[in-house]
Amino acid sequence: MTHDHDLELRPTPAQTEAALDPPPGRTGGDLVVETLAGLGATTVFGLPGQHALGVFDALRRSDLRYIGLRVENNAGFAADAYGRITGEAAPLLLSTGPGALTSLAALQEARAASAPVLAISSQVPTAGLGGGRHGYLHELPDQAASFRGVVKSVHTVRAASQIPSAIAEAWRSALTAPHGPVWVEIPQDVLLAETLLPVVTGVDATPEEPAPRVELTAVAADWLSRAARPAIIAGGGVVRADAAGKLRQLAEALQAPVVTTFGGKGAFPWRHPLSLQSWLEDRHTTDFLEDADVLLVVGSGLGELSSNYHTFTPRGRVVQIEADLGKLEANHPALGIHADARLALQALLETVRPREDAGAPARVRALLDRVRARIDAQGLDLEQRVLAAVRRALPADAPSFWDMTILAYWAWSAFDAGRPNTMHSAQGAGGLGYGFPAALGAAAADPTRPVLAVSGDGGALYSIAELATARQYDLNVTWLIVDDGGYGILREYMTDAFGQATATELTRPDFVALAESFGVPGVRTTPENLTADLTAALAAPGPSVVVLPAVLRMFAPTHRT
Structure with missing residues (x-):
């Protein structure tokens, strides 16, 4: 008996001929780049290293575009952003030991933010695996063990024939919701050895999308349809699932106010009559959400920041839709629905009964008025003017990436992202x-x-070397550096807690002169000129640096202690 899929697996005569006569001189490294190309990759990030030279040499024979950064951790951050913007798994090529370990903080951020990164690292030769017998340079007793607690999955290769399947399996893992970083390691001798294996021409690694159980969405839809005061918390899972349109449809059908988490910026229109915006570090917002008789949480685990530092205590029923199984009911009892946000929202749209609530927009306006009055009473005009200047200068469809700095903390709550998947920060893991x-x-x-x-200025010094990368590849990035002479947020934390700060003041360079030494144009600006200077820099092709000397302060959050 012949099945349809049997016919699909039968090679054509041309495929058979090519497979039986592969081109000479190919290595395990070629299998790596051929597999990546077969999976659809077009760009890879990384740094070369002694044990990884086999795969970097193979890049020369491929059509893959290579973006080389100056520090492995920064290469990981670049891959993270590439994955967030494209929704594709971003290959990250690393060498053994120190090179691999230097990427750990970036991979932690990718895991916390569900960014699909495919890290491929070399290893010492197979004879040295198991630890310490040969004393190879860069050798670790168990390199993969350093990554198991950080990435979604670890995939080890010990022979060339394992390379295509291991990379395909890792690719599928990275792109299966929840997205995340994965780890593949391949010994040096396997990458360098010639292979007679056929050229990898196509690989099937279709990711899985967890679908909701219908009995759970039926209950959730009934609760929401009969609710008197429904509300919605929209997290990063909505953005990653490309489900912002479905979220808006559901909110409007239910007349349910929506607050977006810091990771979910842009998931709901900022100026919509039902938008509570993102004021999560605010007691008024927390009270509003606690008062909901049915609270729908989509694509958020309600972690520390999303729960106003774990002071949020819902009094009504909670429905939580989350692709990460470990986050279901991790912080609050709920009707937990393990599912991709887009699929679950679609199921609810098909099941809920529309409800009328003419007073919902007025309640939203009243809340935002209370938030605005609280912020305005704190004498923080400079901070609000600076953030508004950035918003005016940034084109509506331009993405922005924010380090852990005071202006970013403001942006989490007060910045209109404009569109989904345009505002990103390191708030997942919180590294500089x-x-x-x-x-x-x-x-x-x-x-x-x-x-x-x-x-x-503190965070800038972590990645200042990448000015060379920006110039080498002529990338269209404008870098705004807010220079306050130290670790500004830590200065505030320590002063508030202990009366004075320690280890927060920094000697820093002239950032404009430093940028110009890399061939990158720089300008020193003021709050009054910030919009004009940023607008000009963003409009000019290639990289640029804008430095704003300013000491900004945080608004006072309000939560129960």
Whole structure:
């Protein structure tokens, strides 16, 4: 008996001839780049290293575009952003030991933010695996163990024939919701050895999309349809699932106010009559959400920031839609629906009964008025003017990448992202140095739009070497550096907690002169000139740096202690 899929697996005569007569001189490294190309990759990030030279040599024989950064962690941030912007798995090529380990902080951010990164690392030769017997340079007793607690999955290769399947399996893992970073490691001798295996021409690695159970969405739809005061918290899962349109349809059908988490910026229109915006570090917003008799949480685990530092205590029923199984009911009891946000929202749209609530927009306006009055009473005009200047300068469709700096903390709550998948920050794991290298990855993903990076002077020093990368590849990134002479947010934290700050003041360079030494134009600006200077920099092709000397302060969050 012949099945249809049997016919699909039968090679054509031309495929058979090519498979039986592969071109000479190919290595395990060629199998790596052929597999990546077969999966649809077009761009790879990374740094070469001694044990990884086999795969880098193979790049020379491929059509893959290589973007080389100066520090492995920054290469990881660039791959992270490429994955966020494109929705594709971003290959990250690393060498053994120190090179691999230097990427850990970036991979932690990718895991926390569900960014699909495919990290491929070399290993010591197979004879040295198991630890310490041969004393190879860069050798670790168990390199993969350093990554198991950080990435979604680890895939080990010990022979050339394993390379295509291992990379395909890792690719599928990275793109299966929840997205995330994955790890593949291949020994040096396997990458260098010649292979007679056929050229890899196509690989099937279709990711899975967890679909909701119908009995759960039926209950959720009934609760929401009968609710008196429904509300919605929209997280990053909505953005990653490209489900913003479905979220808006559902909110309007239910007349349910929506707040977006810091990771979900842009998931719901900022000026919509039902938009609570993103004021999560605010007691008024927390009270509003606690008062909901049915709260729908989509694509968020309600972690520390999304729950107003774990002070949020819902009093009504909670429905939580989450692709990451481990986050279901991790912080609050709920009707937990393990599903991709887009599929679950579609199921609810097909099941809910529309409800009328003419008073919902008025309640939203009243809440935002209370938030605005609280912020305005704190004497923070400079901070609000600076953030507004950035918004005016940034084109509506241009992505922005924010480091862990005071202006970014403001942006989480107060910045209108404009569109889904345009505002990104390092708030997943909270490491410094994310903004600029991530922006470079986004510019590599889409060279038709300018990209904005925002850093403080402390975070900028983590990634200053990537000015060379920006210049080498002529990437359209404008880097706004807010220079306050130190680690500004830590200065505030320590002063508030202990009366004075320690280890927060920094000797820093002349950032404009430093940028110009790399051949990157720079300008020093003021709050009054910021919009004009940023607008000009973003409109000019290639990289640029805008430095704003300013000491900004955080607004006071309000939550129960």
